[in-house]
Amino acid sequence: MIMRAEGVTLAYGRTPVVHDVTLDISAGGVGLIGESGSGKTTLARAFLGLLKPVRGRITYGGRDLREVDMKVFRKAVQPVFQAESLDPRMSVGRSIAEGSRDRAAVPALMEEVGLDPALAGRKPHQLSGGQRQRVVIARALAVRPELLILDEPTSALDVTVQARILGLLEGVGTERLLITHNLAVVGRLCRTSHVLFAGRIVESGPTEDLLRRPAHPYTLALRDAVPKLGGEPPVARGRAESAPAETGCPFRLRCPLAVPECESAPERREVAGRTVACHRAELVLTGLAAR
Structure with a gap:
């Protein structure tokens, strides 16, 4: 840990x-x-x-x-x-070397993240989005x-x-x-x-x-919201309120499985090899198995 x-x-x-x-x-x-x-x-x-x-x-x-x-x-x-x-005012090389203070290591770090060391003298605005992101990673890796x-x-x-x-x-x-x-x-x-x-x-x-196999309705909603190539449109689950409930289960105002029991806050408990805070976790899992 x-x-x-x-x-x-x-x-x-x-x-x-x-x-x-x-x-x-x-x-x-x-x-x-x-x-x-x-x-x-x-x-x-x-x-x-x-x-x-x-x-x-x-x-x-x-x-x-x-x-x-x-x-x-x-x-x-x-x-x-x-x-x-x-920093838009700093060259790529200076940004990467900032943490380690070792300018000599910059070319190797750039190669490690798939960048041409010849780009070291350029400013961020002269790079593509993917190149800039690799500079950020190289800067973090500079101090190992x-x-x-x-x-x-x-x-x-x-x-x-x-x-x-x-x-x-x-x-x-x-x-x-x-x-x-x-x-x-x-x-x-x-x-x-x-x-x-x-x-x-x-x-x-x-x-x-x-x-x-999500065990919480919110995890299931996040998973089902991901579009799949050639598949059906994402499934809309629950209502559209964005604010969480102030009492009980915070997800209950958006949850399609909410029942009166959900007005009390669920404790986190072990279900199917993970911990979940939901009164109806078993029903989520059963519903998935029935698909």
């Missing part, structure tokens, strides 16, 4: 946005899945030490993050944001981190460039926490995944199981 969140609640001002989250970042890649506003990026900011928990704690190597030497931590845990995070925290690293890229970058991330041998709403990406890069809705983990388990 590299890092751990233990009962973490996070807030902006007085507004909680992540509620009582416990999860481990361990070998094989970990995914955080959910729609915009689910709390994925907020949780990632806490893992990077940029946001302090209101309750609970973040640990690195078994130690509270507040007690860790930040110089050591910043080299060991590197963020990979979208390409727009590059233990963990990459990836926030939608392929969301603005075309399919061909996405495939190249995913292959690169698979090959670098660095552990990763992936924040995404793209189920194909998380299925390729992460052994374990956690599904967030309204700042709460509603389902956790092996990624393959979550995508093949």
